[in-house]
Amino acid sequence: MTTIAELVASAGGLLHKRDLVAHGATDRHLTSAVRSGSVSRPRRGWYSTWPKGDPRHVAVAVGGRLTGASALHLLGAWSWRRPPVTVSVPQTASRLRRRRGVRVVWDSLDLSDRGSTWAVDPRDALARAVIDADSFEDAVLLVDWAREAGIVSDDDDAAEVLSRLRADAAGLAAWSEGGAESILESVAGTRFRRAGHHVVRQVPIKGTNKVIDMVVDGIIGLETDGRAHHADRFEKDRAKDSDIARSGRIPFRASARMVRDRWRSTADAVDALIHMAGGARPVAEVGNSSLPRVLGPRGRRRWRLAMPRQGIGQELPTVVC
Known part of the structure; x- marks a missing residue:
């Protein structure tokens, strides 16, 4: 016989009582499942297999759905840190259960037609995340x-x-402008552009099937690397640096630590290389x-x-x- 926990888990971790009843569950079954700890009840009528500290569980318990960066984080959004929980509720919502450290935002009713039972549509979450x-x-x-x-x-x-x-x-x-394939590429590109540099992402190296992460001021072929260097990777990276040099650009490789924790010295090194090469090249x-x-x-x-x-x-x- 399928258990309550199995039914809830197969639905993604959250299921309403009416759906469980449709599968043959009775009040006795539901009460037993909650008491055993195999499921929890974040809010009246809802049953979940998520841990109580899970942002999805918290949002449902408050009375709404995840939004903003906290919703995007569960989809794999790039971030240096775990974002605080933000819960979207309709403008007509009432009987909310407030939680310390949880922000509640009131959204228009049309958002309720989009998204899932535990999160708003990712596009709506993005609109909220960027302004927050x-x-x-x-x-x-x-x-x-x-x-x-x-x-x-x-x-x-x-x-x-x-x-x-x-x-x-x-x-x-x-x-x-698109083309960033990692948090390091995104952050480095934004910082260079804010400093007045011209940045082009994903630039093909002529005569090869390789692509440079970004070219700065037409001179620096910059590669960002968040991976640990193993012997096979090291050789491939050095070969790519050679291809970048043959394309007429100066290869420069920045590690995750160089981008996140030592950016000032990293940017100064790039500026020095551009100066040594005679300054930024004209771009189209x-x-x-x-x-x-x-x-x-x-x-x-x-x-x-x-x-x-x-x-x-x-x-x-x-x-x-």
Whole structure:
């Protein structure tokens, strides 16, 4: 006989009483399952096999669904740290069970038609996550990941999703040009662009089947590497560095620690190499000249973007403190 826990687990870890009853469960069966600890009841009518500290369990217990970075984190979103739990509830919600450290946001009723029983639709979660991000860099990181994961497609699609809660967030689509395949590539690219460098991602090396993570100012062929170096990987990386050099660029390899913990010295090294090579090379595109300007915090927002004036290009990005 199939147990209550097996039925709930097969549904993804959360199931309503009516669905269990449809499978033949009785009140006695449900009570026994809860007392045995094989399932828990985060909220009246709902049964779960998730641990009580699981963000999904917490969201249901509060009376809503996961949203923002906490929902995207469970889908594999890139992040340096585990985000706090944010719970979406409809504007008409009542009888919520508040939890310390859990943020509750009231969303429009149309969000209830999208997503799952425990989380809002990933595109709605993204719109919330970017405006709640601790920094502009974290916001771009989420958009880069969403492009790589296929949650948003082209620039127009990304801009539509990102502007659902704040109009200026649509400008993140310009800062996230796509092509980043890891948290290191995303962060390094954003930092270089904010410093005024021209960055092109995923640049093919002519005459090979290899691709450079990013080219900075037309000179530096930059590779980011978060993996431990084994003998076979080491040889392949050195061979790729040689191919980058033969393509007329200076190879530079940055480890995870160099990006996360020693960025200032890493950026200084890249600047020195560009200077030694005679300065940035002319590129086909203007690049940073059309990027929305990054503004300082206001209220709950840790970052904002200047709204572009119609028909007038933006200057190189600067940070207003």
